[in-house]
Amino acid sequence: MPTLQFSSVSEFVQMGTYSFHVWVVYLLFAVFLGYHLILPGLQRKQFIRLQKRRAARDAELAARAAGRHGQSDRSAQ
Amino acid sequence: MSAGTVPEVSTWGAFVATLRRDLLVAFKRRNDLLNPIMFFLIVVTLFPLGVSPDPLELAGISAGVVWVSALLASMLSLDNLYRADYEDGSLEQLLLSPQPLFFLVLAKNIAHWLISGLPVVVLSPLLAYMLYLPEGAYWTLVLTLLIGTPVLSLFGSIGVALTVGLGSRGLILAVIVLPLTMPVLIIGAKAVTDVMFGLPVGSHFALLGAMLAVALSIAPLASAAALRISVN
Amino acid sequence: MWLWFSKLGSPRWFYELSGRWLPWLYGAMALLLLVGLTWALLFVPEDYQQGHTIRIMYIHVPVASISLACFPLMAIAGAITLVWKMKLADMVAKCVAPIGLWFTGLALATGAIWGEPIWGTWWAWDARLTSMLIQFFLFVGVIALRSAIESPDAAARACAVLAIVGAINVPIIKYSVEWWNTLHQPASRISMDAMSPNPPEIWVPLLIMISAVYLLFVISLLLRTRNEILVRERRSQWVTDLIARSQS
Numbered sequence: 001m002p003t004l005q006f007s008s009v010s011e012f013v014q015m016g017t018y019s020f021h022v023w024v025v026y027l028l029f030a031v032f033l034g035y036h037l038i039l040p041g042l043q044r045k046q047f048i049r050l051q052k053r054r055a056a057r058d059a060e061l062a063a064r065a066a067g068r069h070g071q072s073d074r075s076a077q
Numbered sequence: 078m079s080a081g082t083v084p085e086v087s088t089w090g091a092f093v094a095t096l097r098r099d100l101l102v103a104f105k106r107r108n109d110l111l112n113p114i115m116f117f118l119i120v121v122t123l124f125p126l127g128v129s130p131d132p133l134e135l136a137g138i139s140a141g142v143v144w145v146s147a148l149l150a151s152m153l154s155l156d157n158l159y160r161a162d163y164e165d166g167s168l169e170q171l172l173l174s175p176q177p178l179f180f181l182v183l184a185k186n187i188a189h190w191l192i193s194g195l196p197v198v199v200l201s202p203l204l205a206y207m208l209y210l211p212e213g214a215y216w217t218l219v220l221t222l223l224i225g226t227p228v229l230s231l232f233g234s235i236g237v238a239l240t241v242g243l244g245s246r247g248l249i250l251a252v253i254v255l256p257l258t259m260p261v262l263i264i265g266a267k268a269v270t271d272v273m274f275g276l277p278v279g280s281h282f283a284l285l286g287a288m289l290a291v292a293l294s295i296a297p298l299a300s301a302a303a304l305r306i307s308v309n
Numbered sequence: 310m311w312l313w314f315s316k317l318g319s320p321r322w323f324y325e326l327s328g329r330w331l332p333w334l335y336g337a338m339a340l341l342l343l344v345g346l347t348w349a350l351l352f353v354p355e356d357y358q359q360g361h362t363i364r365i366m367y368i369h370v371p372v373a374s375i376s377l378a379c380f381p382l383m384a385i386a387g388a389i390t391l392v393w394k395m396k397l398a399d400m401v402a403k404c405v406a407p408i409g410l411w412f413t414g415l416a417l418a419t420g421a422i423w424g425e426p427i428w429g430t431w432w433a434w435d436a437r438l439t440s441m442l443i444q445f446f447l448f449v450g451v452i453a454l455r456s457a458i459e460s461p462d463a464a465a466r467a468c469a470v471l472a473i474v475g476a477i478n479v480p481i482i483k484y485s486v487e488w489w490n491t492l493h494q495p496a497s498r499i500s501m502d503a504m505s506p507n508p509p510e511i512w513v514p515l516l517i518m519i520s521a522v523y524l525l526f527v528i529s530l531l532l533r534t535r536n537e538i539l540v541r542e543r544r545s546q547w548v549t550d551l552i553a554r555s556q557s
Contacts, residue, residue: 002348002352002353002510003352003354004351004352005351005352005353005354005355006351012350012351015360015361015364016355016360016361017360018360018361018362018426021362021365021422021423021425021426022361022362022364022365024422025364025365025368025369025419025422025423026346026350026364026368028368028415028418028419028422029368029372029415029419032372032411032415033342033525035411036408036411036525036528036529036532037525037528037529037532040529040532040533040535040536041532043536044532044535044536044539047536047539047540048539048552048555051543051549051552052552052553055549055552055553
């Protein structure tokens with residue numbers, strides 16, 4: 001059965017004399033974890049926003065073109 | 078390359094024709110022929126200037142210096158391998174020819190090695206002397222370079238074939254090719270250093286030979302595939 | 310089998326299937342990470358030689374071992390791209406390259422940090438570190454080639470060729486570096502092998518961490534590939550529908 005290796009929080013933070021090495025590695029891993037899990041989501045959101053804006057612009061342009069077309073038809077009459 | 082218009086050209090015939098053509102083109106442009114050798118000389122010269130002119134120190138690094146310089150010289154000369162042919166359209170003709178591309182690529186690689194690799198091998202004892210390489214290691218240096226530099230040309234050819242169509246290549250060729258050539262450098266340079274310490278080097282040569290065999294069988298295949306991709 | 314194969318090649322099918330898998334994968338990874346990290350940080354006994362730096366192993370070894378799987382995976386995906394022209398395989402090959410680069414980079418960084426107290430130096434030309442470094446360069450090469458070629462189709466096939474050549478080279482590099490290193494400097498350091506009679510309280514948490522990081526790799530690859538599918542299929546009806554339906 002595994003037993004707890006530290007008797008106090010400060011002992012846990014100190015890691016013997018290796019607090020720097022151990023905690024830098026775990027910090028790097030945390031950053032790494034965040035990078036892999038969060039970044040794709042952000043990119044996805046950005047892409048969807050961009051595509052929506054594009055779709056909206058296309059729709060607007062189409063509507064404007066249709067409107068102008070209708071007007072010219074009317075003036076021709 | 079009029080292989081397409083002549084109805085019957087054997088694979089061997091096409092191989093020899095490609096080899097001869099590349100050598101002829103190279104000898105017409107003398108400067109291109111000399112540049113890799115000069116580059117090799119200059120790079121080797123940088124080391125005594127940058128490290129130290131002390132004979133003992135230089136002797137210790139001489140094998141590595143000659144090998145690294147040969148590697149860089151081979152890298153520099155690679156650009157000529159398919160570039161001109163790509164620009165004047167003869168590369169497309171090569172791809173269209175009925176003979177297996179494997180052997181035509183191999184012929185071009187051999188030509189490239191004869192032009193840029195062999196002079197380096199021939200010149201290496203002179204540079205080894207200038208770097209105070211112990212006399213007993215001369216033959217090992219020449220022999221490792223003789224077996225190793227063709228591997229450099231063969232691996233380099235893959236990188237050039239992959240990047241020949243790119244407008245701005247910059248350093249990408251070196252970034253792609255250099256990591257692939259590191260094992261050759263490791264074994265080649267180590268064989269020379271081990272001889273200097275009086276260690277047996279039979280296994281080194283076996284490994285280099287195995288690498289050459291692997292490179293000869295795989296690299297032209299990869300180069301051919303890469304050329305087809307780059308030229309479309 | 311062939312039906313399954315062609316189905317798997319369909320980006321849409323993959324997108325929908327992976328969407329169903331992801332919550333389970335997230336859950337499993339979170340659970341394994343929680344158990345693994347707690348165990349590694351709090352319960353693993355101090356090593357008699359390395360002291361508490363043994364805890365670095367629970368990050369370094371999983372990351373390093375999974376980084377070794379990236380190049381073969383990229384080569385297999387490349388071979389599928391070349392032979393069957395499967396679009397999905399190239400998307401995977403494209404997405405695995407930066408992940409492999411990051412895993413290799415983290416393995417190098419954590420290896421250096423672990424090396425400092427044990428070997429007394431941040432960097433040693435140790436066989437494992439050196440072949441990791443060369444693998445790092447190989448990933449850089451593939452990524453550089455991908456970004457240099459404009460036509461996506463040519464880039465896909467060129468990177469596939471480079472990945473296959475690189476994967477053939479990886480064992481050669483590994484072998485030659487090990488051979489170069491062992492003969493060069495007689496081993497007098499603490500290596501992984503020195504701890505071979507491992508009691509379970511050492512390797513069970515290690516196995517848990519390896520599984521957790523493996524899941525992280527799979528999740529990261531799925532997320533990136535899903536994004537790539539959306540980008541490449543943006544003109545198809547199902548993607549436009551999906552984007553129209555989505556919030557944000």
